Amino acid sequence: TKILWNDQIVEEKEVKIGFEDRGYQFGDGIYEVIKIYNGDLFTATEHIDRLYASADKIQLVMPYTKDKLHQLMHELIETNELQNGQIYLQVTRGNSPRIHNFPNPAVSSVLTAYTKETTRPLAQLESGVKACFVEDIRWLRCDIKSLNLLGNVLAKQEAVTKDCFEAILHRGETVTEGSSSNMYGIKDGVLYTHPVSNLILNGITRKVILDCCEEIGLPIVEKAMTKEETLQMDEFIMSSTNAEVMPIISIDDKAIGDGKPGEFTRKLQKAFEQKIPSTLQV
Numbered sequence: 001t002k003i004l005w006n007d008q009i010v011e012e013k014e015v016k017i018g019f020e021d022r023g024y025q026f027g028d029g030i031y032e033v034i035k036i037y038n039g040d041l042f043t044a045t046e047h048i049d050r051l052y053a054s055a056d057k058i059q060l061v062m063p064y065t066k067d068k069l070h071q072l073m074h075e076l077i078e079t080n081e082l083q084n085g086q087i088y089l090q091v092t093r094g095n096s097p098r099i100h101n102f103p104n105p106a107v108s109s110v111l112t113a114y115t116k117e118t119t120r121p122l123a124q125l126e127s128g129v130k131a132c133f134v135e136d137i138r139w140l141r142c143d144i145k146s147l148n149l150l151g152n153v154l155a156k157q158e159a160v161t162k163d164c165f166e167a168i169l170h171r172g173e174t175v176t177e178g179s180s181s182n183m184y185g186i187k188d189g190v191l192y193t194h195p196v197s198n199l200i201l202n203g204i205t206r207k208v209i210l211d212c213c214e215e216i217g218l219p220i221v222e223k224a225m226t227k228e229e230t231l232q233m234d235e236f237i238m239s240s241t242n243a244e245v246m247p248i249i250s251i252d253d254k255a256i257g258d259g260k261p262g263e264f265t266r267k268l269q270k271a272f273e274q275k276i277p278s279t280l281q282v
């Protein structure tokens with residue numbers, strides 16, 4: 001498959017990334033993961049807007065306009081004949097002799113994007129998954145979709161070691177989000193989730209889910225839950241581009257509700273599926 005490298009679509013072996021690339025040395029860059037259903041980018045505008053917002057927040061100059069990026073991503077999908085999968089895209093502050101402060105004069109940013117065939121996690125969407133609490137030791141700008149993911153990586157690894165699908169991060173008693181997802185609890189017919197702030201990534205799937213809540217008449221309260229409240233929820237959900245509306249059926253081996261995906265979870269999954277652009281849902 002071909003790769004988008006800056007403004008060109010090329011063979012993988014043609015891509016040259018310097019060993020002093022600031023993404024490689026400092027994690028000095030940003031990224032996005034966008035889902036492709038049935039040959040179509042899902043919520044592309046929202047992802048592109050978030051990418052450019054992340055760029056602004058770290059004073060990274062994007063190499064071209066949002067429209068041009070959108071068009072190049074479409075070309076990449078067509079070239080690679082991708083029907084169902086994802087695009088991974090990252091932009092770094094470029095290649096320059098290693099010093100912490102920004103290169104001066106500035107160098108061009110380095111953009112790479114590739115496609116990957118993936119399938120929806122249907123078995124897990126049906127059965128639900130296990131999660132565990134992990135202390136949130138990340139920095140205080142989790143709203144930036146930055147390449148610096150060591151805090152997230154260590155949290156996910158701890159979850160996997162405990163045979164869990166995801167880590168539920170908490171700062172002290174306050175639940176923030178997952179290591180690569182947003183978190184929601186449902187109690188007495190109300191959905192609770194952490195408000196958009198510097199402590200979480202404003203998930204695109206989160207926005208879609210909040211729209212789904214309106215559609216099915218599930219009231220939303222954007223308020224952080226404590227760990228204790230989390231365990232008292234009737235239903236619990238995580239969301240991300242790849243995991244979609246994923247039921248969490250236990251946390252630290254304590255069952256949520258009756259330990260099965262609940263009624264509102266199923267309604268949200270159905271409402272979400274109806275937004276997937278497809279004639280054939282894979």
Ligand code: PLP
Pocket residue numbers: 152177178179180181182200201202203204205206239240241242
């Ligand atoms: N929070 C974190 C830390 C993430 O890494 C992600 C995405 O992988 C999300 C939330 C969910 O965001 P989205 O729904 O845009 O994929």
